[in-house]
Amino acid sequence: MRINFRFSYQVGKIKAILQAVALVALTSFGTSAYSASKTILVLGDSLSAEYGLVRGEGWVSLLQKKLETEKITAPIVNASISGETTSGGKARLPALLAKHQPAIVVIELGANDALRGLSLAATQENLRSMISSSKGVKAKVLLVGMQIPPNYGGDYTKQFAALFPKLAKENKTSLVPFMLQGVAEKPELFQADRIHPSAEAHPKILNNIWPQLQPLISSSK
Known part of the structure; x- marks a missing residue:
């Protein structure tokens, strides 16, 4: 016993x-x-880099405040540079992905390509490459669509605008149809250069982006 x-x-x-x-x-x-990383990487140009604004007034800063208010832990890395093209973004992205290991990549590029009259084929291929690189590290992608004024030529304008939904469908990524929806047609919402949105416009820009970004954030929890 x-x-x-x-x-x-x-x-x-x-x-x-x-x-x-x-x-x-x-x-x-x-x-x-x-x-695990829930970092949001924003790869954009002056529209996301707070060009001409007081720091904290741009849509990316407003997004961070919104996340904090809603008690969502998702740090944002704003890697946007004024004047950036899709070529520049493509060159910088691999190092950014390796360093920050983001869960979500927001690609807001292409406007400067169009303003410079660069090849639409090159713009499309650069965006496709960035989407592929992001997906390659298991990050979700939000492609932000842009449009340009018709004075750049009817065909070029239409083909440029069509790039974004085409790539989103082809790569099965989320899409903001037009970043400046509700802003572009209102001159009073632009700075003196008539190119860059004023501080008053950026809450509207965030409202255009948030409905597509929010589901990606929720699914990354």
Whole structure:
């Protein structure tokens, strides 16, 4: 009887140890899962880089405030540069992906390509490459569509606008149809250069982007 008692005691002790180890492992796994990167990387041009604005007035800064207000933990890396083209974004993206390991990549590029009359084929290929690179590291992609005034030529204008929905459909990515919807047709919402939106326009820009971005954030939790 004494031997059986000791044996049962030892078995019980081993079980308790194993349960404790399993609990620690499960806790560690849960912590690891919840601490996975939910970073949002914004790769854009002056429209996202707060050109001509006081810091904190641009749509990216407003997005960060919105996330904080809604208690959503998703740090934002704003890698936007004024004057950036799709070629420049394509060249910079690999290093940004490696450094920040984002869960979501917002691509807001192309306007400067159009303003410079660059090849639509090159713009399309650069955007496609950025989408592919982002998906290659398991990041979700939000492509932000742009349009240009008709004075750049009817065909060029239409083909440029069509690039974004075409690429979104082809690559099965989320799309903001037109970043400046509700802004472009209102001169009073632009700075003196008539190119860059004023601070008053940026809440509207965020409202255009948020409906497509919010589901990506939720699915990344």
